[in-house]
Amino acid sequence: MRQTADSVCESQTPEIFQDARKRSEAREKDRCILCGSPLELTLGALTDKRFGTLGSYEIHRCVRCGLEQTFPVPSLPELKKLYETQYNFGGETGALYVKIRERFLFSFLYRLWCRLDGDISFHLRCGSGRLLDIGCNEGRGLRIYTRNGFQVQGLDLNETAAVVARKAGFEVHTCLLEEFEPETPYDFAVLSNVLEHSPDPRQMLRDVHRILTRGGQVWISCPNGQGWLRTVFGRSWINWHVPFHTFHFSPKTLRQLLAEAGFAQIQVSQITPALWVAESLITFLFAKEGRKNRQLRNPFLTALLMLIARFVFFPALWLGNRRGRGDCLLAFAAKA
């Protein structure tokens, strides 16, 4: 049965969270995946403020390198179940929000907006060569990267989303990245807001390194765990996104992970997308425990708050980026 936030009684405790609780009790055994040091609790009582799924989560930080992770970490079957019930892969084509977003993304206005606000998904980058969009969903990025000159393929675990992308003419692989053995290596791999969803980002970057040609590039965007929006919004920060965001990176830990996976020429910069400011505000204002936050899909409210964020609060956004506390990390690195 499809289980939505609205259909779940608060007194119910789904099996997946009972399992999660048991693993939380055993968390003392867990160590940092990057340096092996112990973890300490930095924030507790986090709940899913987007979809309203049940469960309470904590953020633990490595005492040595500072890499943060969500606890308890759902297992792969648990995550699969959560994604299938909560994420609308290719299944919301009729929604007004999606229609407006699609029109906007393929308009001149969007390219102008990206120049002002920052290009969170590398949609302005032009070039040539083989590009793999990891976590391509229903193929929106594939269409844009094709238009920009690349020979594109996608990889996504969700078969429903892959079917939509294939119908548009794209080759999409639906195996696990660690099992993916391409016949020809890629020149570019894109992880646009994907790495923070991985239960093992260290292994993910090693696999990306494996499927790239020598000198091939990885492009990463992900939330900045040291961003100022986290401080301002606290538990309402949109990028906690528990339990879906399993790791929370800083510029330093992202660099370390890339270097450890064999990448060189690592560049990390920061932007603060107005969309993320708007979403954190909507979460702060409208999120209710155990209920889906429908205002996050209100196109008019989102657009209004984005415009306010970009044009009224631009000095704060600019200053945050300059001081290393922008909300989004953009990383580029090459296979050594």
Ligand SMILES: [Zn+2]
């Ligand atoms: Zn560590």
